[in-house]
Amino acid sequence: MNDTWNEHSIPDQQGRVAVVTGANTGLGFETARMLAARGAAVVLAVRDLQKGKQAAARIAGDVTVQALDMTSLDSIRSAADSIRAAHPSIDLLINNAGVMYTPKGTTVDGFELQFGTNHLGHFALTGLLLDLLLPVPGSRVVTVSSTGHRIRAAIHFDDLQWERSYNRVAAYGQAKLANLMFTYELQRRLAPYGTTIAAAAHPGVSNTELARNAPAAIRIPFSWLAPLLTQKPEMGALPTLRAATDPDVAGGQYYGPGNRTQTRGYPKLVTSSPASHDVAVQQRLWTISEELTGVKFPLG
Incomplete structure (x- = not known):
């Protein structure tokens, strides 16, 4: 596979x-900028409409631009209706x-904020x-995970919403692990149709606003070392873009720096943790996610 896959490698998206x-x-x-540059019609689905317009x-x-608040199932349903129209x-x-x-914290619907936003x-x-x-x-369907899916990560079925105790790093690990397990189970269910595939990607360590809520013990040293450890967002977006557009991508694959x-x-094609490939946990998570969101997939 191409070891220097970059923005210019994105196929025509007209x-x-x-x-x-x-x-x-x-x-x-x-991600949106590069897809649009290659000719795609891109919908920016964002919580803040003004920032989306900018x-x-x-x-x-x-x-x-489409209003979409990932912390609200009502907003998600409304956005889906608008996109469909x-x-x-x-x-x-x-x-x-x-x-x-x-x-x-919790989402509008009472889910733990990281699990509710990132996964549900x-x-x-x-x-x-x-x-x-x-x-x-x-x-x-490309879902963005993280190397955080390996850090203190498990699906805590006995306390999915972290109501008994809360650790922000472990909660993030659960959410990002759930992203991968969702991708793998979705691909299994899509395979008989032969039209749509599910893949995943992670950006490595990218210099974005995402880590602004990190504990000071992580955030302060990270800010000093950022120029040495991180890459720019346009590089961090490339694994997602490759998963989304490279014709050689297969369903269930995972891309990262x-x-x-x-x-x-x-x-390039990378591997995820052994825990992410536990089929029984993937299927249990899927069933619970359907119950919590009230969304059933049209997959027979």
């Missing part, structure tokens, strides 16, 4: 529709929006839009 969550800043913005004004191409089909759904290391919100959005992707050959520690570099 005639394709891409929905990118969290697209007003950071990795989501760069981001759209900085992107050349066919770009629209505007687009009879979708080629790419990029599940990018997320929060990291937040203090203990995207689970619901994907289920509500999937019938617009299924008829489209070559369509893809190509250096030895998966922190920086051009995107």
Whole structure:
């Protein structure tokens, strides 16, 4: 596979529709910008409409803005309805929006904030839009995970919402592990259809606003070392873009930066933790996610 896959490697996207969550800043913005530059019609699905409009004004191409608050199932349903009214089909759904290391809090619907935003919100959005992707050959659902899925990460079925105790690092690990388990189980269910695939990506260590809620013990040293340890958002977005557009990508694959520690570099196929491949846990998480969100996938 190409070891220097970059922005210029993105195939022509003319005639394709891409929905990118969290697209007003950071990795989501760069993902949207590069897709639009290659000809895609891009929907910036963002919580703050004003910031979304400002981001759209900085992107050349066919770009629209859609209000979407990943912490609210009502907002997710409303956004899905609006996207459905505007687009009879979708080629790419990029599940990018997320929060990291937040203090203990809940979504509008009472879910732990990181699990609810990063996993349950995207689970619901994907289920509500999937019938617009299924008829489209070559369509893809790409969900952004993190190397954090390896750090103190497990699916705590006995306390999914961290009501008994809370650790922001472990809660982030659970949410990012859930992103991968969702991708793998979704791909298993999509495989018989032969039109849509699910893949995942992670950005390595990218210099974005995402880590603003990290504990001081992590955030302060990180800020000093950032120039040495991190890469710019336009590099961090490349694994997502490769998962979304490279014709050689197969369902269930996972892409990240190509250096030895998966922190920086051009995107390549990488591996996720053994825990992420536990099929029984994937299926249990899927069932619980359907129950919590009230969203059933149109997959027979």
